[in-house]
Every structure is written in C-alpha cells, then in structure tokens.
Amino acid sequence: MVYQKALGLFIISLLPIIGVAQDQENVSINVSATVAGSVEMITINTVDFDDIEQEGSVIRVDPIFGERAGKMVARGTPNAAFRVDYIRERELMNQNGNGVIFFSYEVAGNSIDDQETSELLDQDIRDLQFNEDGEFYFWIGGSVDLSDINPGNYQGEFTIEIEYI
Amino acid sequence: MQVISAQDIRFGDYGEYTIEIEDVGLEDLIFEGPINSNSGIHEVELIDSKVLSIIGVKYLDVDVEITADGKLYLDGDPSYDNDPQRSIPFTLRASFANEGENNVTSSRQIGIANTPSMSSGSTRFPILSRRQQPPGPPPTPPTGDFDQSLVNETAYLYFYGQIDVGNVVAGSYRGTITVTVEYR
Numbered sequence: 001m002v003y004q005k006a007l008g009l010f011i012i013s014l015l016p017i018i019g020v021a022q023d024q025e026n027v028s029i030n031v032s033a034t035v036a037g038s039v040e041m042i043t044i045n046t047v048d049f050d051d052i053e054q055e056g057s058v059i060r061v062d063p064i065f066g067e068r069a070g071k072m073v074a075r076g077t078p079n080a081a082f083r084v085d086y087i088r089e090r091e092l093m094n095q096n097g098n099g100v101i102f103f104s105y106e107v108a109g110n111s112i113d114d115q116e117t118s119e120l121l122d123q124d125i126r127d128l129q130f131n132e133d134g135e136f137y138f139w140i141g142g143s144v145d146l147s148d149i150n151p152g153n154y155q156g157e158f159t160i161e162i163e164y165i
Numbered sequence: 166m167q168v169i170s171a172q173d174i175r176f177g178d179y180g181e182y183t184i185e186i187e188d189v190g191l192e193d194l195i196f197e198g199p200i201n202s203n204s205g206i207h208e209v210e211l212i213d214s215k216v217l218s219i220i221g222v223k224y225l226d227v228d229v230e231i232t233a234d235g236k237l238y239l240d241g242d243p244s245y246d247n248d249p250q251r252s253i254p255f256t257l258r259a260s261f262a263n264e265g266e267n268n269v270t271s272s273r274q275i276g277i278a279n280t281p282s283m284s285s286g287s288t289r290f291p292i293l294s295r296r297q298q299p300p301g302p303p304p305t306p307p308t309g310d311f312d313q314s315l316v317n318e319t320a321y322l323y324f325y326g327q328i329d330v331g332n333v334v335a336g337s338y339r340g341t342i343t344v345t346v347e348y349r
Contacts, residue, residue: 024184026345028344029194031194031233036200036335164198
C-alpha cells in the first residue's frame, strides 16, 4: 500500500516538467490564390408577354412573382463575389415596320433556384456571390407602355454585365 | 581515414528553454486577385510577406526547417498533383531577420530548393544577431530562479514567392508551408 502511494507521487511530480519542456515548435502557413473563371450565362426562359392581361396601357411582368418572367443562370467560380449591372431601359424595334417601344427591365437574383425568395436588383451596381456550385439565378421582368404604338412584333436585347470583384 | 568533427555543443539541450512561434498579422500568404487562367506569374514580394515571429532565448541558435507543397492545389486537394489544370506551380522564398526588429530590409534570404513536388530549405541563426562578434561564453543553464523572459528576444521569418498560373480551372487554390523551429 505504501509502495503504491510513493509511485503515484513520483509520476505526478514529473508531469510539470514534461509540460514546460518545449524547445521545438511547428506551425503551418496556408498559401492561397483564387483563380477567377469566365462567366457563362444560360437563358432558361425568355420573358413572355404573349396574351398578357393589360392594366391600362402598361403591361408588366413581375420578376419575383411573375410566372412569365425570363430566367437565366450564371455559372462562374464557386463562392466568388461578383458585381452585376444591367441596362435598365432598352429600345425594342418593330420587326414588321416602323415603331419603337421602350422596355424597362426589372431583374431579381438569388443564389438558390427559387424565384419567390429572390431579391430585386434595383441599385446601380450590386455585390453578389455565386453559390457553392458556382451558380447564380436571375429572373427578368419589366414593363412596357403600349399606348400609341404600331402593331407588330417587337424584339430587343437584354444586357447584363457580371464582373468578379 | 580520420574524421575530425568541429566542436559542436547543443546548449539548448542543457536547459528547459521554451520557444514560441507567433503569427504577425492573421492573414495567410495570399496571392491577391484578380488572377485569371493563363495569366502567368503572380508574385508576393518580400515587403508583402507573410511574417512569423520566433520568441526565444536571444543567445541561443535555432534551426529553422521549412517545407512546402511545390504547387497550390484546387480546393487544397493534393491528389491533383499531376493535373496541370488543377494545380499551380508555387515557388517559395523565405528570409529571416534577427536584429531584434521586424524589418525586411535587414533580412537575409534562406536558401529554398524548389522542385515541382516540394520546396524545402533550412537555416541556423541566433535569435539575436551577434553582429559579427565571436560568440560569448556558454550561457548559464537555467536554475530555479531563471526567468527566461529576461533573456528573450524576437526574430522574424518572412515568406513570399510566386505562382505561375497556367491553363487552370477557376476556383480556390491552396497549399501549405510547414515551419519547424528548434534550439540548436
């Protein structure tokens, strides 16, 4: 019994020495670089104004709640931050003759594929982020005033700029 | 044949001296963007180095060993070692300063051998430079009254280098540098 006690004390008295002795140290340093890739824009749906219900002379597709909103997905560097800008108002030309209409775009964006929780991108320049799969979703709507225009088929472009930060 | 060794005493063996390595600044060694595929050499210069401080007994020598991945790997995954589209060659450079100040201009370069798979180098220096004087007498080993903080000084290690960005896929590339510091 006495012997066991003595051994126990001996081990305990060694511990502080082991704890203090530290004449070597290791550290690791992380080295990192982020390579930005090109951005690919894929159009999934175009904005659909066919036979749309009209309120007065203005027709509008809501980018967040409108079923007729256009949809695009941008593919880039996973988790990378980017800035987006788009042209707010665009001339659409009558393909069948004279006439121009001015289309006002409204764009909403979301890092997940869910239109209803998307956020309206209404400031001039926005800082956004690709999701883990390198994707970001856009829904495109807008409005046009149809008073005083010639009948016809009007077409125009939508331009959105994406730039890595 | 007779081999005659110079006298070499590891004074560090004769006492319980501690050594500490601390980060100066919290950042990693980061190659700042924008970095595009096929954009060639990107450099972190000495003045922008990642800095470590070594806090130890000023009159003792330390051995510093440095090893690093020879490449940065996409998502830090070393299985891309042979995939030139998912790895970026990394050339490590390092230097040290032991004049008691964090000052790159007084630092001296550490020889690093860079190979495609690994970079490594080592050096030995006193925590505080003896400034061309011969070493003094051996230090008194610590006794019960020894307070190491009275004889501590700080030396600095600087890590910098370059990457050569080829035709690689976009994403986050990472590698690791391992530093071991030990009293001689």
